[in-house]
Amino acid sequence: MTTETNHLYWVNVFVTGAWLGATQVALVFALVLGGGASALLFFAFVAVWIAGAALGVTIAPIGLRVVLLSMALATAIGARTLLWFFPFSTPVMMSGFVAAAMVGAYAGLFLRDRSQDCGQVRRVLFHENNGFVVGYVLAGVMLMVSTTAVDLTAGILGVAVAINVAFGPTLKRLHN
Amino acid sequence: MLTQYVAVREIGSTFFSTELVLLATVVISLIGPSIAYAISHRISLRWLIAWGIGSVLVHLSMPVGLRLLVGALTARGFESWAIAVTLALGSVFLCGFYAIFLPQRTVTAASLPRLYAGELIGALLALMVLFVSPSWQITLAVYWLSAALVLHIAFRKLVITVTMTAAAIAMTMFYPTLDKAAAESYFADYYSLDEPTIVETTYSPYQRIDVVDEHSAAGTQRSLFLDGVPFYRSGDLDAFNVFLAQVPGSLMPKNSNVLVIGSGSFSSAAHLVRLGHSVTVVELDGEVARMGFQHFPDVHRLTADDFAMVIGDGRRFIAGTPKEHFDLVVLDVPAPYHVQTALLHTPEFYRLVKSRLKPRGVVALSLSDSIEGSVGQAIAASAASVFEQIMVVETDSAGLGHLYASASFPFSSRQVARRARSIDETATVHKDERVREIVVDIKPLTARNLGVVLVMARDALPNWNEHDD
Numbered sequence: 001m002t003t004e005t006n007h008l009y010w011v012n013v014f015v016t017g018a019w020l021g022a023t024q025v026a027l028v029f030a031l032v033l034g035g036g037a038s039a040l041l042f043f044a045f046v047a048v049w050i051a052g053a054a055l056g057v058t059i060a061p062i063g064l065r066v067v068l069l070s071m072a073l074a075t076a077i078g079a080r081t082l083l084w085f086f087p088f089s090t091p092v093m094m095s096g097f098v099a100a101a102m103v104g105a106y107a108g109l110f111l112r113d114r115s116q117d118c119g120q121v122r123r124v125l126f127h128e129n130n131g132f133v134v135g136y137v138l139a140g141v142m143l144m145v146s147t148t149a150v151d152l153t154a155g156i157l158g159v160a161v162a163i164n165v166a167f168g169p170t171l172k173r174l175h176n
Numbered sequence: 177m178l179t180q181y182v183a184v185r186e187i188g189s190t191f192f193s194t195e196l197v198l199l200a201t202v203v204i205s206l207i208g209p210s211i212a213y214a215i216s217h218r219i220s221l222r223w224l225i226a227w228g229i230g231s232v233l234v235h236l237s238m239p240v241g242l243r244l245l246v247g248a249l250t251a252r253g254f255e256s257w258a259i260a261v262t263l264a265l266g267s268v269f270l271c272g273f274y275a276i277f278l279p280q281r282t283v284t285a286a287s288l289p290r291l292y293a294g295e296l297i298g299a300l301l302a303l304m305v306l307f308v309s310p311s312w313q314i315t316l317a318v319y320w321l322s323a324a325l326v327l328h329i330a331f332r333k334l335v336i337t338v339t340m341t342a343a344a345i346a347m348t349m350f351y352p353t354l355d356k357a358a359a360e361s362y363f364a365d366y367y368s369l370d371e372p373t374i375v376e377t378t379y380s381p382y383q384r385i386d387v388v389d390e391h392s393a394a395g396t397q398r399s400l401f402l403d404g405v406p407f408y409r410s411g412d413l414d415a416f417n418v419f420l421a422q423v424p425g426s427l428m429p430k431n432s433n434v435l436v437i438g439s440g441s442f443s444s445a446a447h448l449v450r451l452g453h454s455v456t457v458v459e460l461d462g463e464v465a466r467m468g469f470q471h472f473p474d475v476h477r478l479t480a481d482d483f484a485m486v487i488g489d490g491r492r493f494i495a496g497t498p499k500e501h502f503d504l505v506v507l508d509v510p511a512p513y514h515v516q517t518a519l520l521h522t523p524e525f526y527r528l529v530k531s532r533l534k535p536r537g538v539v540a541l542s543l544s545d546s547i548e549g550s551v552g553q554a555i556a557a558s559a560a561s562v563f564e565q566i567m568v569v570e571t572d573s574a575g576l577g578h579l580y581a582s583a584s585f586p587f588s589s590r591q592v593a594r595r596a597r598s599i600d601e602t603a604t605v606h607k608d609e610r611v612r613e614i615v616v617d618i619k620p621l622t623a624r625n626l627g628v629v630l631v632m633a634r635d636a637l638p639n640w641n642e643h644d645d
Contacts, residue, residue: 029515033623036489037460037516039381047303054296058289088495111292115285122279126213133206140199143515144630147623 005118010127012164013114017131018138019157020107023076024049025139026154027099029147034083035093048097049104056108062116065109069165072106073158075099080151177302178319179235180205183270186239187262189384190246190362191255193403194513194633204263208272216279224276225331231273232323232340234265236347239316240358247358247365255638274326312379313351320344363388367406369399375471380463387471398475400441400468407510408441408468410475415573415600416542421506422447423569423595424540424580427587432503435532437490437520439465444508445483446476453504455483458494462487491525500534511544512551512621513632521555524623526562526581536586539563543577544632546570547606547614552577554628557620560612567592568611572602579611 028045035041060068079099086092111128115121135157142149180202187201219227242262249258278295282288302322309315324340331337347354356374363372363386375387375398383403390397400408408417421444425434432453436445439459448455459465465485469476486493490509507529512518519525521541529539541559545552547568556579559566563581567589570577580592589607596603606614621628 032516033519036492037519038489038492043303043307043381047300050296050299050303054293054300057296058293088492108292108296112285112289115282115288119285121282121285121288122213122216125279126210129206129210129213133203133210136206137199137203140195140202141630144195144626144633146625146627 005120005123009118010123012161012168013124013127014131014134015157015164016110016161017128017133018135019131019154019161020103020128021132021135021137022139022150022154022157023103023135025136025143026080026150027076027096027103029143029150030080030083031093031096034087034089035096036088041093045097045100049100049107052101052104053108056105056110057112058108060105060109062109062113065106065113066165068102068106068109069162072099072102073162075102076158077155177299178305178315178322179271179274181302181306182235182239182316182319183266185379185384186242187266189403190243191259191262191404192636193383193405194636195515195629196633196637198514200259200263201266204266205271207267208270209275211268211272212275213279216276219276225333225336227269227273227276228327228330229336229340231269232320232327232343234269235323236320236343238270239351240354243355243358243362247362250638251365251368259638277330313348315379316351317344317348320347359386359388362404363390363401366404376467378463378467380461382461383464385461385463385467387467398472400464400472402464402510405510405513408443408472410441410472414443414475415571416576417441417443417447417508418599419569419571419574419578419596420444420508420540420542422451423578423592423599424504424506424538425451425453426595427591428453428504428538429586433501434504434506435494435497435502436506436508437494438508438510439468439485440508441468441472442476442478443472444506446478448504448506449478449482456486457483458486458488458490460487460489490520491528494528494532497532499531500537501532503534503537505529505533505537505539507539507541509542511542511632512555512626512628513636515626515629518621518626518629519623521558521621521628522623523558523561523620526559530562530583533583536582536584538580538582538585540578540580543568543579545576547577547611550631551628553615553618554621555579556611557615557618558622560615561620565608566611567608568606569596570604570606571596571600573600 031041031045076099079095082092082095111124114124139150139153142153183205184201188198191197246258249255278291282291305318306315321344324337324344327340328337355377359374359377360372363369369390370392373389375389377386386401388399388401398410399406425448430452434448434453434455436455436457439457445455445457465487507520509520510517512521533539543552543555547553547556547570556568559579559581564583565585566579566581568577568579569592589605593603593605596605619625
């Protein structure tokens with residue numbers, strides 16, 4: 001049985017996409033800052049994110065979405081912090097890739113979860129992609145103004161996503 | 177993935193490459209899927225075929241046609257229209273068509289994992305192609321043939337498949353000739369170069385690199401362009417390297433240990449080698465080093481044994497060197513048009529450099545601007561926040577300021593002024609107190625505040641209302 005959708009449902013999908021876009025910008029910047037501007041680093045980051053998404057959309061258990069999201073948030077924040085304070089350290093650089101894999105995996109799991117939940121694959125892809133574009137642009141422009149603002153934006157969006165995932169079903173039951 | 181990569185590279189190297197252009201290019205490739213997702217359930221087969229053919233035609237023509245179009249429109253004062261056309265056509269025809277298949281083929285939500293994973297694996301394969309491809313021509317060949325393959329799988333119409341495949345093969349074969357002609361037209365139109373000829377073009381993992389000869393009545397002038405942005409031009413930009421490297425280098429003790437970050441035409445390194453110093457050059461992009469060394473022999477007059485060459489990230493390299501190692505560090509790096517180059521103008525980086533300088537070591541850098549300009553002041557403020565002593569040299573010949581900084585200069589500002597004025601009598605040296613007075617209220621460019629990148633990008637935007645009547 002699929003879940004009925006309303007505007008708030010799609011706002012949640014959009015916000016998740018925005019968090020993913022902003023987080024990607026924040027993580028790439030963190031890697032450039034803490035690991036250097038090597039093209040290999042960037043290609044590896046993209047590959048790890050995509051591989052994470054492939055695993056997330058296929059085999060990650062939907063029941064563990066809260067755990068996976070928590071790991072994605074924690075590793076993203078951790079990587080950003082470590083790369084700032086311990087630049088050019090190979091183990092620390094790996095934290096950036098771990099974060100990319102976790103966030104990518106959550107992205108894949110999210111798409112599968114929401115699509116199965118509401119049964120509307122096209123709309124999920126549409127709203128998530130729109131959110132990703134907005135999050136990416138917002139973070140990309142803010143990067144040129146204040147990198148702290150990028151981190152805060154990604155963080156706030158991440159918290160919004162986490163609250164929705166953790167408490168959304170409960171709030172919905174209470175509302176109904 | 178291939179489409180997005182080629183689009184970002186081609187658009188980024190056609191318009192004046194700034195962080196905003198890069199961002200816009202990524203956005204162009206991301207908007208397409210949203211368009212596809214919005215209409216995938218409504219589009220008829222006839223329109224889908226038309227969209228597919230249109231997309232492949234755009235893909236076939238983009239690497240050459242975009243440069244021709246932008247150059248032609250810019251020459252007529254319509255660069256802003258070129259941006260608008262690229263945004264519009266790119267959004268619809270670059271990635272959009274390919275994105276339509278996922279929602280169309282996903283009959284039920286249960287089939288999404290397999291189909292989406294397939295798409296992602298395709299993207300990973302594309303990344304591998306990009307990584308192993310020996311040349312841009314091969315990358316484009318795979319890109320174009322993949323497009324024809326997608327059309328075949330989607331429509332299975334022999335006429336379309338054969339036509340598009342033949343077009344892809346033809347474009348691959350004629351690409352070098354077409355690209356050379358398009359690039360020469362572009363440099364003539366966009367930069368008003370006189371009878372430009374392409375000496376060599378290559379695509380490194382970082383940028384498109386062009387070595388261009390300009391033929392005028394005064395003779396032949398050779399230039400190095402990185403992603404369409406002039407990085408070195410013999411003549412005017414040679415003065416840049418004189419004040420960046422030769423002037424400070426000439427005031428250092430003989431046989432100083434010198435690091436040059438950024439190779440370019442090797443002009444900076446050459447000045448320092450000829451002064452008798454021990455020079456190490458670090459360059460991120462191996463192709464820039466190769467082409468700079470190979471195509472500017474009259475500029476640098478060096479042999480490979482005259483200096484040590486390191487290919488790698490400059491910040492990473494410096495972090496790996498011993499403390500108090502260098503007498504002079506010369507930052508021959510691009511202006512902060514992008515975030516990654518802006519990081520080479522921050523206090524965080526300057527602190528790292530300072531820690532690797534000997535007690536009376538000096539760093540020489542470009543302000544990318546005059547000391548009176550906002551960019552120049554932000555960079556000067558960054559240096560002022562780290563180094564105990566700074567001075568700025570400005571000359572008409574270089575056209576922008578050069579800053580020297582140290583914990584304790586081994587030379588005086590008077591010596592610098594004398595040396596600078598022997599080269600260019602318009603040279604003005606701003607001493608430490610004067611520079612600090614200028615930048616006292618200026619926010620430095622830092623790793624947390626990269627606003628200068630936005631200023632550079634904004635200043636590089638064409639005036640929307642400017643066109644010839």
